[in-house]
Every structure is written in structure tokens, then in C-alpha cells.
Amino acid sequence: MEINVLFFGVLTEVTGTHRKHYRGIKSFSDLKYRIRDDFPDIENYNFRIAVNNRIVNEDPVLTDNDEVAYMPPFAGG
Amino acid sequence: MRLIEGPVSPSAISEIVVRGGTNTDTGAHSLFLGQVRKDQIEGKSVKAIEYSAYEEMVIMEANKIHKSVMSEFNDVKSIEILHSKGLVKAGEISLVVMVSSGHREQAVKACAKLVELIKEKLPIWKKEIFEDDSGMWKQE
Numbered sequence: 545m546e547i548n549v550l551f552f553g554v555l556t557e558v559t560g561t562h563r564k565h566y567r568g569i570k571s572f573s574d575l576k577y578r579i580r581d582d583f584p585d586i587e588n589y590n591f592r593i594a595v596n597n598r599i600v601n602e603d604p605v606l607t608d609n610d611e612v613a614y615m616p617p618f619a620g621g
Numbered sequence: 622m623r624l625i626e627g628p629v630s631p632s633a634i635s636e637i638v639v640r641g642g643t644n645t646d647t648g649a650h651s652l653f654l655g656q657v658r659k660d661q662i663e664g665k666s667v668k669a670i671e672y673s674a675y676e677e678m679v680i681m682e683a684n685k686i687h688k689s690v691m692s693e694f695n696d697v698k699s700i701e702i703l704h705s706k707g708l709v710k711a712g713e714i715s716l717v718v719m720v721s722s723g724h725r726e727q728a729v730k731a732c733a734k735l736v737e738l739i740k741e742k743l744p745i746w747k748k749e750i751f752e753d754d755s756g757m758w759k760q761e
Contacts, residue, residue, distance in 0.1 A: 550675065552673060552675055552744065552746055553673065553746030553748075553758055554746075554758040556673075557758075594675075594678060594744075597675075597677055597678040597681050613675055613678070613744075615675065615744050616746065616758070616760070617760055618740070618741065618742070618743060618744055618745060618746070619740075619745065619746050619747045619758075619759045619760065620672075620674075620704060620716070620739055620740055620743045620744075620745030620746075620747070621655050621704075621715070621716050621736065621739055621740045621745075
């Protein structure tokens, strides 16, 4: 399946991008490994992951064209 | 909830206050303004903050916060939230929260609660920009 991945905050600098499109993804953990392979430094940062605007705590089931967001700790206000 | 490009202007703030006055069931408004502070960090002073947001999720989460505060505080009549995105200079306003209620107690309590929830729940990030144009992501 195809997945759109968004990066925010400091992670845009760690990855050098705000958005990356992945093809041939088999599962959520497959996607996480692919991202870690592409951007190994990401493991040095704290982040939470949202799928289609909802924060996920356990590995969710992804479907084609889902939007996955890598979000460092929030700092609004 | 609205995300505004750049600082929240004095006229945007006064519009909210004027609109609040049109509801005559209301006896109290509590208004919170968040301002960009000229912090000193390792000898350098902050000249601005660059805000970025996951806009779709900000709006969804703000709606949830709105509903939960309205159900917790039954005297609250209305809530207004404005938050900046993009560049806001030191001394400018980046957050406005106004809560209107029948009586003062719930306006003040609900406003304080909203400010905390905004910081905790909304996917917004800030990068402090120093006078030499270097930057640092703020972790809270």
C-alpha cells in the first residue's frame, strides 16, 4: 500500500523534509522500519505517531493512502 | 479555533471582545493573551518564534477540547481561541483564549483549563529564532 508520512517540528530538520511518500508498505511496523532505515537519527528524538489525525499507542492496521504523522512533543501557546 | 498567519493583531482581539458583548446572557469574560517572550538562552536573546502546526489535527483536537470544556462548565456560553502560525516577534501576541460565562467563577476556571489543554493537546511546535538568525526548537 501507499502511505503519506508527515514530519513536524525538529523532525523536519532531522529528515530534511516535511513529507515523504512510501510505496509497497506491508504493515505499520514495516513502515516504521523503512523510516528508521531512511533516517536513522530519528531514533535519538522523542515523538508520537498519529494515523489520520489520531494518536496511536499500539501498532494500528494501515490502509492504502493513510496519512501517518511523526510528531515531537507539542509546544503550542 | 482559528490559526492565524503571524501575530494576533489588536483588532482581531478587539473583534472577539466586541462579539462577546452581543450575548446578553453573559456576565463575565475571561481573556488570556500569550505573548512571545524575549528569553535569554546561552547569552543570546530570542527575537521571534516560528510556529508550525499540523493544521487538520489542530482543528480536530481543538473541537474536542471545546466540547469537553463546555460540558464540564455548564455556565460557559462561548469559547474563542486564536493561535498563531508562522513568525511572531518578541512582544507580539501568539495565543488568545476568551471564555464567556454567566458568572465570573467558571469563566476564569475554564479559561485557565483551556490554556493548559491547548499546550498539552494541540500539535503545534515552536522554533525560537535568535538575534543572529540561528534557531532552536523549543521542547516543553
